[in-house]
Amino acid sequence: MKVSAATENDLEWIKSRDHHLAENLIASKIREREILLLRVESEAIAGWMRFGYFWDNTPFMNMIWIEEQYRGTGLGKHIVEFWENEMKQQGFSMVMTSTQADEGAQHFYRKLGYKDAGSLLLDSQPLEIIFTKKLR
Numbered sequence: 001m002k003v004s005a006a007t008e009n010d011l012e013w014i015k016s017r018d019h020h021l022a023e024n025l026i027a028s029k030i031r032e033r034e035i036l037l038l039r040v041e042s043e044a045i046a047g048w049m050r051f052g053y054f055w056d057n058t059p060f061m062n063m064i065w066i067e068e069q070y071r072g073t074g075l076g077k078h079i080v081e082f083w084e085n086e087m088k089q090q091g092f093s094m095v096m097t098s099t100q101a102d103e104g105a106q107h108f109y110r111k112l113g114y115k116d117a118g119s120l121l122l123d124s125q126p127l128e129i130i131f132t133k134k135l136r
Contacts (some may be wrong), residue, residue, distance in 0.1 A: 001038060001039065001040055001041070001075060001078060002038075002039045002045070003036055003037070003038050003039075003078070003079055003082040003083075004036065004039070005030075005033040005035065005036060005037075006029075006033075006035040006036065006037050006048070006121045007030065008027070008030060009084075010029060010030070010035075010045075011026060011027060012036060012043065014026055014048065016034060016061065016073045017048070017065070018048070018050065018065070020062075020063055021050065021062075021063070022063075028089050029050060029052075030047055030071070034048070034050060034051050034052060034082075034106050035048060035050045035064060036048060036049045036050075036051075036079060037073055038066070038078070038079045040070070040075075045065050045067075046066060046070040046075055047066035047067055047070060047075055047076065047080050048063075048064075048065055048079075049063065049065075049066070049083055050062050050063040050064075051083065054096050058092070058094060058095070058096055059092055059094075059095045059096070060095070060096045060097065060098075061080070061095065061096070061097035061128060062082065062097075062122060064076060064080065064105075066079075069122070074109065079096060080112055081112075083095075084133070084135055085094065085102070087135060088135040090098045090133075092124060092133060092135060092136060093135055094132055094133065094134050095132070095133050095135060096117070096130065096131065096132050097109060097114065097131050098120075098128050098129060098130045098131060099128070099129055099131075100125070100126040100127065100128055100129070101119075101126050101127040101128070102126045102128055104106070106131075109131050109135055110131075112133070114131035114132065114133045115132055115133065116129060116131060116133060117130045117132040118130045
């Protein structure tokens with residue numbers, strides 16, 4: 001498996017799958033190298049991860065997606081650890097993410113060493129759990 005930053009060649013593929021990000025923002029995320037793709041041996045894209053910066057100074061994982069047929073194989077852990085290492089190499093000492101309380105991803109993040117750091121409650125949405133992880 002191989003993790004690499006998305007390129008302009010991946011734009012249409014990402015647009016067809018990432019429906020949580022406005023289309024007009026995808027190209028800028030690609031230019032800023034804030035979308036990582038996970039490819040398997042066949043060069044097929046098995047998943048992706050998108051991030052930004054909380055308060056403009058703390059890396060925040062906004063989205064991780066592993067295609068159904070690759071789930072449970074360790075690929076999600078692999079791409080998160082790759083990103084964490086990249087952030088550490090860039091001088092960051094902490095990363096963040098979040099998930100809704102009714103989603104199973106909270107258990108995934110805790111297994112990877114993320115700690116509950118608070119929550120956010122918006123009208124008509126489940127509780128959003130905020131996680132942080134110190135990079136060592």
